[in-house]
Amino acid sequence: MNEALAVAKFSALANTTRLRMLKFLVGVGESGASAGEVAEVVGATPSRASFHLSVMSEVGLIKSTRVSRYITYYVDFAVVGDLISYLMQDCCQNNKTVMDCCSVKNIC
């Protein structure tokens, strides 16, 4: 992950609708959810949802496959993990205080 890719991913996360979509897609896991379901859950019109889903797809946070006439979107967990490690390692140089925030919360 380089700087430009990280900036693009942070941009993708810098929107309430998209962050909600990500959370929902994390919740449904590997099986994913259709664009329509995602739209409904976050309360967005089809075109608005499509726009936000495409923003997240472009940066790689989510992937999609067409299943009959539905398009299934799902999170690429490895990409999210890479973004987190970019923030921890490349940005924060594995700073102890930053890492403690994670261990205190039993994340690692």
Add this chain to the structure above:
Amino acid sequence: MNEALAVAKFSALANTTRLRMLKFLVGVGESGASAGEVAEVVGATPSRASFHLSVMSEVGLIKSTRVSRYITYYVDFAVVGDLISYLMQDCCQNNKTVMDCCSVKNIC
């Protein structure tokens, strides 16, 4: 950390100049650096640096104190840590694949 605060912090990170500032400030640690030094390192004019530093201050990623006629900026490592745990826990529900991306890289 709530959704709106997380979105604001991701917005702050969604800019190359600001991400470089953060990296530099992480590097200098507790002692921090003056606005002028930060500006020089990232290659920004004083007013442009001031604008970006204020964006990061507003969301809490960095703090500042005046030292004589200089203003020293430094990273709030705990705030960065909180953002990372928001992403891991609240967004990714401590998903195994996401966490593996961190342990593989010996972050935690």
Add this chain to the structure above:
DNA sequence: GTCACATTTCAATAGGTTTTGAAGTATGAA
């Protein structure tokens, strides 16, 4: 006080993002 330096603020401009609704494409059912 006057001056220089460090930084911020302001106003204008340029550029990018988001929303909206309408039109278009893709798939499957009848």
Add this chain to the structure above:
DNA sequence: TTCATACTTCAAAACCTATTGAAATGTGAC
């Protein structure tokens, strides 16, 4: 083939963010 459904694309408008250079503020030195 015709129709309905699922989704995307497009163009316009609205909104937000970034850059610039000039003016303002705040601090210390003389």
